[in-house]
Amino acid sequence: MAGEAGEPVIHRHAAGPGGALVNAYLVETGGGVVAVDSTLTVSDSQALRRRVEGLGKPLLAVLLTHSHPDHYGGLTELVASDDVPIIAVSGVNDTVRRDDEVKEQILRPMFGDEWATRRTFPNQTVADGATVTFDGARFTVMDIGPSESPYDSLWLLGDDARTVFLGDQVYNHMHAYLADGHYERWLSTIDRLEAEFPTDATFYVGHGEPTSPELLDWQRGYVKTFVNAVEQADFSRPDAAKKAVVEQVKRYLPGDELQFLMELSIDPAADQMGAA
Numbered sequence: 001m002a003g004e005a006g007e008p009v010i011h012r013h014a015a016g017p018g019g020a021l022v023n024a025y026l027v028e029t030g031g032g033v034v035a036v037d038s039t040l041t042v043s044d045s046q047a048l049r050r051r052v053e054g055l056g057k058p059l060l061a062v063l064l065t066h067s068h069p070d071h072y073g074g075l076t077e078l079v080a081s082d083d084v085p086i087i088a089v090s091g092v093n094d095t096v097r098r099d100d101e102v103k104e105q106i107l108r109p110m111f112g113d114e115w116a117t118r119r120t121f122p123n124q125t126v127a128d129g130a131t132v133t134f135d136g137a138r139f140t141v142m143d144i145g146p147s148e149s150p151y152d153s154l155w156l157l158g159d160d161a162r163t164v165f166l167g168d169q170v171y172n173h174m175h176a177y178l179a180d181g182h183y184e185r186w187l188s189t190i191d192r193l194e195a196e197f198p199t200d201a202t203f204y205v206g207h208g209e210p211t212s213p214e215l216l217d218w219q220r221g222y223v224k225t226f227v228n229a230v231e232q233a234d235f236s237r238p239d240a241a242k243k244a245v246v247e248q249v250k251r252y253l254p255g256d257e258l259q260f261l262m263e264l265s266i267d268p269a270a271d272q273m274g275a276a
């Protein structure tokens, strides 16, 4: 049910560990559903589609936050045969299409048939600051460029900057993917988001429970810890170096959720920093 005051209701669809713990969101209005992102695997995105159908309202649009495959890989199953806009800023659209073949090479061996054979891409692009409205729900996009992924954006619901679909600019106490190498940009984004959003905003993040802008500082610490650990490790002994990085990052975040993403990032990061 949409809220009594006609306010949209936000449903979080959280994948399990086999689907990289990724969140997609369904924003339910009185007469329809707008999805923000999809999931990684075929089975998670089929479950997401069933959830749309369970609401008994048409899918009106899909909004994409960023270019990573755990967020766009499930678009095919989510959209099914619906002819709906799949909307992203141009930078996200271009990057998803550019990198998809590389993602296929990486993800097919890891996920087999659970990585969609046919991927679906955005079919409508918008400029920074554009607003799109579906059944009275207004979504405004903020183009932030390369940050956590090769191209990122945020979607704000409503006009008070308090309901924010943040993509992966913050992971809620999970390990992060840092292989794309835009550490400095990511840290500047964190500064910008701290300045931009009120402390009582809700961040609907790509991994983990919804959170608040307070978590930006934690994310800043995580990125810095990882970068420092890679810089300090001695990659003339690669296995020991990798182990040292993992140990240092896990002192900052002892849990192991999405640890494989952080581990996958060590070699590329070492190459990018010239540490290897």
Ligand SMILES: [Zn+2]
Residues within 6 Å of the ligand: 022, 068, 070, 071, 168, 206, 207
């Ligand atoms: Zn993600």
